[in-house]
Amino acid sequence: MTVHERTFDSRDALAVALAARLAQILREAVAARGAASLVVPGGSTPVAVFDHLSRADIPWAKVTVIPCDERWVASDHPDSNEGLIRRHLLRDKADTAQACSLYRQLPSPADALPDIARALGAIPRPFDAVFLGMGEDGHIASLFPGRAETGPALRIDAALDLMVLTAPAKGHPRIGLTLRALTDTRHLFLAVPGAEKRVVLAQAMANIEKGDDRLPLTALLRQDRVPVEILTCI
Ligand SMILES: O=C(O)[C@H](O)[C@@H](O)[C@H](O)[C@H](O)COP(=O)(O)O
Helix, strand or coil: EEEEEECCHHHHHHHHHHHHHHHHHHHHHHHHHCCCEEECCCCCCCHHHHHHHHCCCHHHHHHEECCCCEECCCCCCCCCCHHHHHCCCCCCCCCCCEECCCCCCCCCCCHHHHHHHHHHHHCCEEEEEEEEEECCCEEEECCCCCCCCHHCCCCCCCCEEEEEECCCCCCCEEEEEEEEHHCEECCCCEEEECCCHHHHHHHHHHHHHHCCCCHHHHHHHHCCCCCCEEEECC
């Protein structure tokens, strides 16, 4: 377990710093390997980061952006994470970047799993950067506490990259990357904006010592595949 934490005075200061760090990683990745990959979260946290990052001078045509998870809706649906990426990140200087869609026009995520797994498998690994948010219930991506699907998806040694949430308590069915896939990266960033989330982060950290795995966030912090760079703000 390796965790580095930086605290910022505001959400925008956090977004500016994270966007600059991601831009540097992507630029260096393209220079070194001719291509770059970036996994990003949905929700509200990434919007300011995307807006700043979309203005960075990067060979964006060589960059592939992958949602860490997706709600089972088309990209023009307001709840779509791919739609969020296209509206806020793949514009301005970043309009030539590639988006890897985790959605297919099929009845359920399970129907599309083989095709999406094939598309994801075609992206060189490890990813260059994974950027995650967190929920106040300690979830990351679509790895929710207390859900039957989460246990197998948190096993780092499991040979699966994707997990499916079929009948969520509320909202849409989902598909998402497993902890194994989320940690198969050169750099991993976790944004934790606001006092409430910082309380949950502290609890997740404390749970490591207690061997309490109820929060998926604890499994992310405890793994030793990649250091977790945490950015927090009040
Ligand atoms: O698809 C999603 O909703 C995200 O991948 C999810 O895991 C998100 O990171 C958290 O729910 C935090 O969301 P906020 O940034 O809106 O607090």
